[in-house]
Amino acid sequence: MNWIFEPWPWYISGPLIALVMFILLFVGKQFGMSSNLRTACAAVGAGKASDFFRFDWKAERWNLMVVLGAMIGGFIASNYLSDNTVEINPETAEQLAVDYDITSAGSAYLPPEIFSIDALSNPLNIGILLIGGLLVGFGARYAGGCTSGHAISGLSNLQLPSLIAVIGFFIGGLIMIHFIYPLIF
């Protein structure tokens, strides 16, 4: 039964992601995992602060249901379908250990050095997670979409703005990993 716990290869995962996008299109919606953040802000009254949040958020409640489902899916997969380890390129794992003291590659799903409760005692770590999230939320709305909305939905529809956004995603990601990580870790 070990195969149940094996990760899915890219040629299974990628097509299944495309399938999710098509299912959403055929129920009259579009695939995008960040607009729910705007819906959530509107639902808790952010409309008082900005007209950006004054829209019929109740019509967008469906994307909050997708979010709830994604959480349930994560629960099911981690508890019943995975041994919660991720094998990466041994050279990358070695580099993480040598440069950043992150030695959990191959034995964890997320590095406990950053994501375990113990890591809360490090204020820098709290800052990393909060600011990382902040940049994701701000950037996704500024760019009008995230990985799913631009890199999958938008590029599938051959949208030039999505190509520009995806190039931006990679510029930002490469700057962070290659120039900023060595400064903060």
Next chain:
Amino acid sequence: MKYFIYLVIGIFFGIIMFKSEAASWFRIYEMFQFDSFHMYGIIGSALVLGIIGVQIIKRKNMKPLDGSEMSLSPKDRGVVRYLFGGIIFGLGWALAGACPGPMYVLAGAGFSLILLVIFGALLGTFLYGILKDKLPH
């Protein structure tokens, strides 16, 4: 009851994100180091099938099940918002090691500190709403 389908779609999506390891910090780091084909294979194969499927939908003029219009309207034109917004997003994606979909998946998987990232993302979304009119688009 009409929301049930979205819950099922979300569960399906969550399992895919977790099992593909696209929700793993390690995979995102490895991707930006160009040390593995895995993430590029996921995005690339989704994209190839996505492009083919969207072309078929358009050429056959297919409609959603309820007879409405497909949500395939063109994005607003522009460069600045997509480039700057994209770069800001990319910085955060690599810093937190998670983009919006996987954040929720990881919360469900029991990683409590991901809630800090989700809180940050809500804050960032709110901040954009406040600053929107002052930003170049």
